[in-house]
Amino acid sequence: MHPNDLLTLLQAIRDGGLSVEAGMERLRALPFEDVGVAMIDHHRELRQGAPEVIFGEGKSAGQIFTIVEKMAEKGSNVLVTRLAAEKAEPLLARFPDATYDTDARAFCLTQRPLEIATRGTVLVVCAGTSDLPVAREAAVTARMLGNPVEELVDVGVAGIHRLFARADKLREAAVVIVVAGMEGALPSVIGGLVAVPVIAVPTSVGYGAAFGGVAALLGMLNSCAGGVTVVNIDNGFGAAYAATRINRIIQP
Amino acid sequence: MHPNDLLTLLQAIRDGGLSVEAGMERLRALPFEDVGVAMIDHHRELRQGAPEVIFGEGKSAGQIFTIVEKMAEKGSNVLVTRLAAEKAEPLLARFPDATYDTDARAFCLTQRPLEIATRGTVLVVCAGTSDLPVAREAAVTARMLGNPVEELVDVGVAGIHRLFARADKLREAAVVIVVAGMEGALPSVIGGLVAVPVIAVPTSVGYGAAFGGVAALLGMLNSCAGGVTVVNIDNGFGAAYAATRINRIIQP
Amino acid sequence: MHPNDLLTLLQAIRDGGLSVEAGMERLRALPFEDVGVAMIDHHRELRQGAPEVIFGEGKSAGQIFTIVEKMAEKGSNVLVTRLAAEKAEPLLARFPDATYDTDARAFCLTQRPLEIATRGTVLVVCAGTSDLPVAREAAVTARMLGNPVEELVDVGVAGIHRLFARADKLREAAVVIVVAGMEGALPSVIGGLVAVPVIAVPTSVGYGAAFGGVAALLGMLNSCAGGVTVVNIDNGFGAAYAATRINRIIQP
Amino acid sequence: MHPNDLLTLLQAIRDGGLSVEAGMERLRALPFEDVGVAMIDHHRELRQGAPEVIFGEGKSAGQIFTIVEKMAEKGSNVLVTRLAAEKAEPLLARFPDATYDTDARAFCLTQRPLEIATRGTVLVVCAGTSDLPVAREAAVTARMLGNPVEELVDVGVAGIHRLFARADKLREAAVVIVVAGMEGALPSVIGGLVAVPVIAVPTSVGYGAAFGGVAALLGMLNSCAGGVTVVNIDNGFGAAYAATRINRIIQP
Amino acid sequence: MHPNDLLTLLQAIRDGGLSVEAGMERLRALPFEDVGVAMIDHHRELRQGAPEVIFGEGKSAGQIFTIVEKMAEKGSNVLVTRLAAEKAEPLLARFPDATYDTDARAFCLTQRPLEIATRGTVLVVCAGTSDLPVAREAAVTARMLGNPVEELVDVGVAGIHRLFARADKLREAAVVIVVAGMEGALPSVIGGLVAVPVIAVPTSVGYGAAFGGVAALLGMLNSCAGGVTVVNIDNGFGAAYAATRINRIIQP
């Protein structure tokens, strides 16, 4: 129910054009969606200028092309995650200004500027080169959601000195996303080094008793570093979204 | 190695009181802990005025009493979590100004003021009354870590209207901690309603296929609401710590 | 917002005592709970005359006594499930007309008649004598929710002739609740024999690879009999509640 | 043993054409199947006019074609579930009046009318678009089993207002099938809103810690809404079958 | 329906005392149990002289005493498994001729001789001393079921020479029951040494990744020795029962 409709209804009651009983009946059936929309007004603030997002896995090239084109017509920014390279080709032919990140397997179309204020840099740290696709998905998503992003690659705990060599980056971040597979130990180390929020992303990298990311997931949930939070296995997108919730400056 | 010690060492070299070789030898053995401490200087900012924390489970009343007394002597604030009521008694007798929260099973001794700036209120939402101990642990911890805290109890998804009736609290929070057992669905609903960070805490409430909190944990990790992050089962403390990382205003 | 309040508001607008703008403002903030309550009006029909239900596990005898007394004052019927015998004693002393079922570990206080129309009998079938507590919880609950109930005990699949000897009971039921532990095979056999709804309840009876009811749960979820549905392990209460949803005659 | 055979046997005894001993011997060996058939007479009522059902997965196009043709010769209605599109082609060429639902991956051949009385509408609610194939399997099956069916798509809990906007559909249903993957929270919300039976279908939609539908399954088994029942992961067919058990009007 | 009843019924038809129709009606309702009983006649052969068996776990001393006394009155042999020593005391006081095996935690009352023919000896092999209770339960049960029994203790695979030193016992057995916890490897070794049936019993002995017997269970199910079969964790009774099925000479 649009505010204007409500206005009209109340005016009709005031003016006698609608009986109190009829008005009451209509209001009892007040569509929930309006209530909901009112509630998510606050949420919209987050979405301001943010891209429309499509989860590309399990959708055909044709389906994705159709959806993207429809969104692009409205002038929206568009992010397609988990998009195989061959499915990206027709999109890139159609939108020459768009980009495709082969590591992240993400397609980005930016038609209008991202202008949202943030507190600082989102740092995406990646334990091993095999974890890179997930880390890049986090980085690409965080950028499309309006965050300044830095990346730090191949700093796993078995060669901990490589992490320490880049301590400067850790010191400057407003939020740190830590992507790691296998034993998933990196967030514990980083969580002990920085005071800012640390979001851990387990990856399905590994074999045998890695159980498709379960070992890393459990490792992160049991981190001995206080206040590390965790998202689903391989969920680089979700980590970036969570970082944006933290990093976005929202007027109360 | 304290900066003063380093200063003294370098001055001694400059002044000839120490040979270059002897100085080099001492520096080679530069204690790692100092390096580490330097690194966690930033971390200290987080801890400013924060309590010393003791995990009470599995420690005897005597052990806890000794530790608390030692910390109290230094003038620290002290938080003991997972403390059985009977173990709290000697502490309360010894520290009459301290408090014990029976729901949270937490002992709090505040000897000096908590003066750290935060962005806003941490809202702790609790799905059912059985989840209350975990929710209260989160609330008590968040307060001891310097956050303004609000609580919202018994607003599970099977009676979703109760949540909507308190939409005002959701709108005003800077960070939301959502505590739920059984199917752990509440964070998904709240994650769809607010734009601020949502930290989900699965609890071990339930029986049978709840598997001691695994059902709730999996539900939260697979939340269809974007950017919800998760901590370990029953880890109210960790959620509050994570909220503090987010809510604390840190000077870069 | 009570319908009367809404009536008053609209009348005030009609009568000019409230401006359209002020009324609109109040309606925008329309409490969600009212909407919710409106929605669950239909739900109330189910609850008509139904008992208040308390999950007794994990609550002290004192807590339960207080809750029951408060509910009893309002004239409600009261059902306490998972109530240890020793916790039932003070209740039975206080409410001499109440009953306690030692198998079901359920306390029942019936202060007003249950008058809701049902389609027929709920038959609770129990595979082995060890499954009896769960079966009895289902039976007691179903009765308190206004269903005629029949019970059939110790008819496990390893002595399948015992089940067939009571085929008459199966033929006459409107809904069948099948309670079984260990391999949980009984619902498959019964599901192949009757055309009415079959609700399967796995129990935690068994040891070793029974894994606290997981074997029975999986067996029931994979039933080769079409259309068997399942509730949580040991959830006799839930099965009775589901049977009531099916068996209750609701006016559309 | 056909009743006529039994009649003949008893008459032969009465008439002296068969000795008591010989008759006794034949009756001792009374084929179990007859007993069983007698028992499932009641079951037949359910099947009246219902389709023959083939589980298409793992069968070759040729095998399916042969089975369907054989059933069609008898004038039966036929439902093939989990049928890949390419395997449906020869069937559609052979039976021009049949239909194939690409979402449900189901083939339907209706040769005679479905005339069974039901209590009302089966509403199939689907959390996300990825859950659609399972929801459509439920809807197609429910229709072939003689139920009026309504569908409600993409009303997941993270955008709960979309569900509330369609509250009318929920109010009018006689049975609700709720299909959801990921955290599987939707049945809890709906179970709290309606008084009619709710059958929850977890889907294998999701990745990582969704564990192929286990997260949704556990969520549904632990639903905090009373009386929600659950079927196997992706078992849209089973949910429709269970709904039919509930919705069919059976003469006792 | 007792054969005599059937005889009477048929005679009444022959003699005209019962109409064919009335007889037919009674036969249509032929109790399933009779059919079942007919079927399990063969099964009775197995039970000839065998003890009544009571699973003692979870039953009170009083309950067990009552059941045993009732069985003893009929002159039955009685076996109570999983019986705590203190619960056995009143039974031993009441039945001075009975015995209680403290390792097996089994009570045996033999009132009539066990006279069933067997093919040979059941050998119970036990990997470690901690597995002894389960092994003894198997041995005691096998004896009460009429088998000659030999035992071989503490011949685990880490000291494989101890097993080989007793090769004579292995050679002479008709059936071998192998009881082992931890990695459960012993059945594989023995399965490679003997040609007779090998029944493997995993025990819950072990800690950590033994997972209460799961490691042993999986080891036994995956035995590289052909034709080893497995029963539930700690199920010494079941193994003895299976051995009896094999070892009993049954007249076809």
Next chain:
Amino acid sequence: MHPNDLLTLLQAIRDGGLSVEAGMERLRALPFEDVGVAMIDHHRELRQGAPEVIFGEGKSAGQIFTIVEKMAEKGSNVLVTRLAAEKAEPLLARFPDATYDTDARAFCLTQRPLEIATRGTVLVVCAGTSDLPVAREAAVTARMLGNPVEELVDVGVAGIHRLFARADKLREAAVVIVVAGMEGALPSVIGGLVAVPVIAVPTSVGYGAAFGGVAALLGMLNSCAGGVTVVNIDNGFGAAYAATRINRIIQP
């Protein structure tokens, strides 16, 4: 060490051709394999006339062809299990008298007669048509191991009357192998009907919470019918091997 060699050695000592010390040295190093071989003499009895067995899965057509040809040269009977149809073709071309069972996916080459005495028939019972490949593997293997074999198909517990209709087959079997997927309930029903050994084979048939045969496996391990034993998922071969251990008449 062949007995003849030992004889020669001892004779040489007796005759003075070998010193006691040299003989002792040779005996100390007594090859374990001889000991082992001595031990498995008994085992050989089982293998008398039995086929060489090759597990075909994961081997190339070429590898299998080579192995079979080599075995065939020695005049052995050969059984290849888990052999894809296309890999069987060159074998069938090379050995025109051999057979290939497409259901069992087993190749059988019988070059010499199987002449071993057995106690009776091995009955292979199969719950559903999808379980047929495993059931057929068991049947083909049991035949190649010298057992008379009967088969009974599609007698699942949801249509239990079909099983009862074939009670004669159950009555006549010496050993029963029961093959079932999904909930794996059939062995419990059969175990309650017959007194002979019952070997349960869970299959990976099913989907979702069937977990590739785990549901059936757990169901069978927790069978409420006494003395049912279990082999690995889909292990038709192992069940047949176990049946042969039971059914073979071995001279002690």
Next chain:
Amino acid sequence: MHPNDLLTLLQAIRDGGLSVEAGMERLRALPFEDVGVAMIDHHRELRQGAPEVIFGEGKSAGQIFTIVEKMAEKGSNVLVTRLAAEKAEPLLARFPDATYDTDARAFCLTQRPLEIATRGTVLVVCAGTSDLPVAREAAVTARMLGNPVEELVDVGVAGIHRLFARADKLREAAVVIVVAGMEGALPSVIGGLVAVPVIAVPTSVGYGAAFGGVAALLGMLNSCAGGVTVVNIDNGFGAAYAATRINRIIQP
């Protein structure tokens, strides 16, 4: 068979006191244990001077006392692991020179010197104070097995600088045992720092998704540091035993 017996036997043959046939018969039955013992001669070298070890868990104080006394009579060194303090008391009263480590819950009786050569120090590193009992069990065991032992406590990865501060100890160790619960990340960090063998011991320390040590176990099995090996959860004894296998200087 003792070598002397073999000598006697061969001499009797040589001397004609025993026929070749009788000797052959005795040799055919050559006890396997002798062969085994011959084989484990090498093993004995490891045990030289090593203590007899008793696993105290699940044994009564009386049983343990009896076993220890019997071993002590032979002059053996004795180690009892997992021994509750109250069970240690009678032992300490009986053997005043013995010691009991309350952290390790281990009783040590040293009656003769440990004199075996080792390559160097076994360093036991412990992540958190809660892991101490397991670490101490490893340390006490390693000492009783003849190794020089160093310990390093509370150097978890969340405060990684504490580990680096003790780099000297890491540098000097011949074998490192790393004991850690929760996420079990410490072995990865240490495995990247040292070139000597690293044995990881997961502990059951933690709660919720720690799953009794499973999280730590999986973390260690998936260590990104090459060549880290793992023992069972809480198996400090096993780690010490493995370290001894490595550290002991064995003459080939």
Next chain:
Amino acid sequence: MHPNDLLTLLQAIRDGGLSVEAGMERLRALPFEDVGVAMIDHHRELRQGAPEVIFGEGKSAGQIFTIVEKMAEKGSNVLVTRLAAEKAEPLLARFPDATYDTDARAFCLTQRPLEIATRGTVLVVCAGTSDLPVAREAAVTARMLGNPVEELVDVGVAGIHRLFARADKLREAAVVIVVAGMEGALPSVIGGLVAVPVIAVPTSVGYGAAFGGVAALLGMLNSCAGGVTVVNIDNGFGAAYAATRINRIIQP
């Protein structure tokens, strides 16, 4: 920071070319990596002459070719593990002196001699022929890391005499790597026979309840032989690396 740089810095301070404050500033920022490198100097000793190692799985033929070529230019030895045969072809064409092991799926390029001292032979024991790829990966890796290697194939526990026949090899080994799938029992047997370190490698060989190597993994973790250590499923490389840590003679 190279020692020379530190020397220069201190000399500059001594000589007055650098102020104490400026020197202090540079030292405070002492790069962690130098510290780390200093620490891993010891580690380098292990790597002396060792190959660069590439994990081939999941990398394209092109990527691998590029990496190998780059490493080869520096004169390094190169080992590529988990390399599919077709990806090895271009490498073998480019480096004619290199070898490719089809069982191990490993590519080895040896450009400079491996000259590191070891204590003795690494023996790789393999339970079944299906475990061969993992065993060969261990053997090839161990050789490339400078160890003398022996192999022992197809000595599974179901034919234990084959193992005993090769007791000589066991006696001569300095370290034993035991590779086994299915029930993973072989390390227990070998651990009881030898005193040297035993590293167990579970393989994913098996089906059904083997769960991709979990059964073998659990079996090995629960080995009743003291001091057996375990690596990840199929991790032949890791076992060889661990063996090298043990076998390498490192100067303290």
